[in-house]
Amino acid sequence: MLGKGWQIYKETRKKHDLAFNVYLMRPIAAQVVALLAPTGVTPNQVTILNLLIFLVAAGMLIALPTANGGILAIAVLEASYCLDCVDGMLARHKKIASKEGHLFDFFTDELKALLLAAVLGVRLWRSGGIGLDGQIWPAGSPSFLLAGIVGAVVLASAVSLTNFVRRPELSGNATTVEAHYETHVEKKASSRVGRVAQLVTSFLRFLNHYPSHIWLFAFANRLDVFFWIYVAINLLYLARGWLGIILRFGRS
Numbered sequence: 001m002l003g004k005g006w007q008i009y010k011e012t013r014k015k016h017d018l019a020f021n022v023y024l025m026r027p028i029a030a031q032v033v034a035l036l037a038p039t040g041v042t043p044n045q046v047t048i049l050n051l052l053i054f055l056v057a058a059g060m061l062i063a064l065p066t067a068n069g070g071i072l073a074i075a076v077l078e079a080s081y082c083l084d085c086v087d088g089m090l091a092r093h094k095k096i097a098s099k100e101g102h103l104f105d106f107f108t109d110e111l112k113a114l115l116l117a118a119v120l121g122v123r124l125w126r127s128g129g130i131g132l133d134g135q136i137w138p139a140g141s142p143s144f145l146l147a148g149i150v151g152a153v154v155l156a157s158a159v160s161l162t163n164f165v166r167r168p169e170l171s172g173n174a175t176t177v178e179a180h181y182e183t184h185v186e187k188k189a190s191s192r193v194g195r196v197a198q199l200v201t202s203f204l205r206f207l208n209h210y211p212s213h214i215w216l217f218a219f220a221n222r223l224d225v226f227f228w229i230y231v232a233i234n235l236l237y238l239a240r241g242w243l244g245i246i247l248r249f250g251r252s
Contacts, residue, residue, distance in 0.1 A: 005031035012089040020212035021085065029085035033093055036086070043091040043101055050083035051108045058119045065127035065139075067221040074218040081211040084109065110159040116210065117155045117234075120227040121148015129224030151231040158234040161241045208233045 009030035013022070036046070057080060060073035087105055091097040124137075125144040131137035137144060168174050206212060207229060217226035 002031070005034040008033050008037070008089065008093050012092040018206065018209055018212055020209075025082055025085050025211070026089065029082050029089055032082065032086045033090045036090055037093060041090075043087040043094075043096070044104060046083055046087040046090060047101075047105050047108055050080045050087065051112065053080040053083065054112045054115070056080075058115050061119045061123045061223075062126065065123055070123075070218045070221065070223055071215075074215050078211060078215060080112075110162070113210075114152060114155040114159060117151035117227070117231060118148055120223060120230075121145060121151055124148070124224050124227060130222075130228075132228065147227075147231075151227065154231055154234050154238065158237050158241075161238060165241060165244075204233055204236065208237070 005027070009027055012030070012033070013026060017026070053076060057073050057077035060069065060076060064070070064073060084105070087101075088097070091101055121144055125141065125148070126139060128137055128139035128141065129144070131141075131143060132147065165171065166173075210226075210230060214223075214226055217223050
């Protein structure tokens with residue numbers, strides 16, 4: 001089975017991927033694909049399962065506001081993310097990848113991103129933590145509930161922005177069976193300032209990919225810090241996106 005999984009990993013890996021996926025999640029996911037490939041399980045069914053498991057993790061984040069509870073919840077969240085890797089790899093392995101499946105996967109990913117911001121706000125309301133002002137906000141502070149609402153609005157707006165700017169009518173690119181970052185080619189900057197800007201953008205994208213590092217915050221019992229970083233990154237994304245929209249549609 002290990003040999004079959006390794007073969008599947010090599011066949012289904014992506015050209016552009018994060019180190020967390022390349023060296024950890026996709027090798028594990030390939031073994032799961034090797035188990036599922038001979039069965040009648042479909043990639044879309046795996047997508048639904050990974051969403052359901054994520055909902056379990058979200059419930060655990062609220063129900064278990066302790067440090068150990070946070071670690072356990074994030075472990076379940078990472079199991080959900082592993083299946084998020086499995087669905088696409090299974091589709092590519094069985095050569096049944098489709099535009100509809102890709103859009104369904106993206107839809108569930110954005111639902112999870114929005115839900116994460118909301119449930120972390122509720123968790124921090126229950127447990128307390130570092131507030132926006134750098135001071136400790138106690139358990140039961142309504143400030144974290146308000147922050148959770150704001151975070152959910154920011155994430156929902158970021159999702160809407162992404163869907164808007166990627167529409168074929170605006171981007172000029174047709175929907176494909178591959179993820180956006182697989183088909184989008186970013187030109188390398190020629191100036192030093194441009195290269196620095198691209199490095200900063202790549203780092204922010206890494207931070208926004210929460211499965212890569214949220215477990216570090218969980219082990220440090222600092223999901224409060226993660227929450228603020230997560231919301232701030234998406235707020236920056238919104239600001240940048242709206243600047244581009246205003247420059248494009250606001251001209252006379």
